[in-house]
Amino acid sequence: MKVALAFGALLVAIFTVVLSTGAINTAVDSGRQAEAARALNASCIASLGPVSSGPAGSGALDAARLSGEQRGIVALIISIGKQRQLPPLAWQVAIQAGMTESGLRSLNYGDRDSLGIFQMRPSMGWGTPAQILDPVYAINLFFERLTGVPNWKEQRPGDSAQDVERSAFPDRYHRWEAMAAHLIGNVGAVQDPTGCGQGVGLLLPAPTAAAGSAIQFALSQKGKPYLWGAATNHQDNFDCSSLMLQAYRSAGIILPRVSRDQFRAGALLPVTQAQPGDLLFWAYDPSNPATIHHVAMYLGDLQIVEAQQTGVPVHVRPVRWNEPELVPQAVRPGV
Structure with missing residues (x-):
């Protein structure tokens, strides 16, 4: 020994x-x-890799398919994230959750009483229907719930989205990883959105x-x-x-x-x-x-x-x- x-x-x-x-x-x-990543309060998301090569670039095609309404929601998520002084990883979690739940749209319908960008339910204490359908309210509330998740900065963004949303299909949030990383780089003007440097x-x-x-x-x-x-x-x-x-x-x-x-x-x-x-x-x-x-x-x-x-x-x-x-x-x- x-x-x-x-x-x-x-x-x-x-x-x-x-x-x-x-x-x-x-x-x-x-x-x-x-x-540089620590300065942004970010970690390297290894499943995406460096911004200049591999799967990190594969989100551009999905991002190009977004409508003006969807890109407007992305811009609002990033703007509110910046106002709350949250790191880009938080914006990415919200974008992945919103894309998965509603296609980044403020829907006035959903499963049972689910509504809005993140399909929040009034019956589960997320707020009134009018509040949930207000994108500013919904995004701020999502960030509040996210920052209450232990270790959310130290895990894959899709896992953090699941911790907030509590979906019956936890793996589905990972699908939009690359697109969300591309958007926080493109819309949010972050030079290293994956935190892994240059490839x-x-x-x-x-x-x-x-x-x-x-x-x-x-x-x-x-x-x-x-x-x-x-x-x-x-x-x-x-x-x-x-x-x-x-x-x-x-x-x-x-x-x-x-x-x-x-x-x-x-x-x-x-x-x-x-x-x-x-x-x-x-x-x-x-x-x-x-x-x-x-x-x-x-x-x-x-x-x-x-x-x-x-x-x-x-x-x-x-x-x-x-x-x-x-x-x-x-x-x-x-x-």
Whole structure:
């Protein structure tokens, strides 16, 4: 046990030194981008990635289909968000919720007594019908409810929308992630709407300073129990993807909740070229990402840290590139 603890401490020290020497220029750039994101009170939404490449640009087409009325609601959401001194992430949550619930329109009808942009219900204490149909009232109330959600700044915007709306279909808010990010950049004049900085096209950046922070967090959880479906708002126990989510969240990068979605939350590279902080995945069919069932963090020197299964605490173990079910691509989150 003492040897294992010493090894873990040595890994942390090595990664901290390597990432702090400035030997990797990209790490310096990433640090500046992280500072800019913190200035906006935002985190990197890894499922969208950098603003100049990949899925971050895919919201432009959906945004172009919006009518004048819909864009007017977007502009009002952003304006009220600014007046309330809320960060762009709050605007994004409201846009995704409004697009999902009403198509960003102030509807005078809905399921049962639901009304307005966010389909608020008078019978559930949201206000009178006249109030709910007033877009200014509805948007302000949505922001009030949102800011009362614990950790809303540290999770995916669609998850925060669900926390406010309490829908029977919680995953549907994610559909409008890219469009909302495009709108807060385009309408809200935010240079880095996803919080992930600028992309580098097809070139894969070197490991970032965020990777060092994520590694330190993951290693500090060694020995804690595995629990399938573990909550992501405490560190009492973990499953594989909650450990990765919390590790990168500590570094300002928001990952999706489950492993198969985390596979799409960064740049792909051959698994044999993985570097410290990259995510490795296991699937029932390694050629089909839809069958991914496990994720771990690569530490370098053929070592990983993972929350593996029931009865096995968070631990460090060796990895082999020819392991059964190992997916041939690794992921570098948020780039």
